[in-house]
Amino acid sequence: MSFVAAFLTTQTQGVPASVNFKDVSTGSDTNIVSRAIYIQTSSGSFLVTSGVSTQFNVWALNVNPITLSNILTSDTAAIVTVQWLDINGNVLYVSVQVVGYTLKGETFDYYTTQKMAGNPALINDNSWFENKSLIRLFIDSGNQAISFASDTFNAQLCYNAENELILNKRQYFNINS
């Protein structure tokens, strides 16, 4: 059965700085000995785990799934490329996805909902609900930019606006960190 390269990438609740990868390829090719993961941001830089000096993260063949820890500092739009390599490092198969990693924003959005549930009068606070709805809007808009246009630049613009609200939550939501 011929080899069809495919992977899934997700985040785990509570660990927004990390990213998981799962190889869901079908078929087999005995020439494959390793994999490489490239995560390119909208600014062109590559995200790697601490201590890695290359632009890619090595994904050993006997490890599946894999978690790349502490590679995100905020919600990130990225072009993710996984390569399946032979013993000489030649690329045999490639799979590319454009992804929005938004767990940090989603978590904060839900956190504000929890705050509202605990104190329904919050909705009357100055701009509180307006700012909460902006979080939702920015996350959703970034996701649309990715799903319809693979547009990491505009997606990151939206995610950055959302991150700005989170970083300044004391001002926008009267929440002390």
Added chain:
Amino acid sequence: MAVYSIQQIINIAKISQYIAVSEVLKNGLWGGGEDLKLGRKLYVIRKSIEDDYISNPSDPTLYTTSAYLYALCAPYSQKAIEILNAGGGGSISPITPSQRPLPLYFNVSDTTPIPTGGNTVTLTQFKGWNIVFSRGGITQTQVVDHNNQYFLWNPITAVLFIYGNATEGEGMTITPA
């Protein structure tokens, strides 16, 4: 003027939304005169129409509400249509809900759209539509929480990915919605 289906208008609104948000963010002070709340208006109204369309696609009021949504997209609708076409979003040729593609019913074999052992298929006839996917008579969910996700449908590329390879004789139904 072309007449767009409700699903197409929803997609146009999704793209117009992120363009509106991005334009305001890029234009600096006062959003350069753009409607500062257009992105949020598009999100809130599109979301309610989309949810109603998913649950009751034959709702006669959708014609009026989606026309209103399309009107709101005006500053960016042409750009959104270009992105839909350029991004592999399929043709924006006028179709109406009455021209909905026929559902697919099959018992998995080596010659079915998803063959025995397979997990993906491209269904170009369903491009631009949501789908309801059932397997063994049980409707599958597409909840993106990484725990309850049983299939992945991209209405833009028309690629369906199912979790768990198809087994010989298994009954599958894919219905455009």
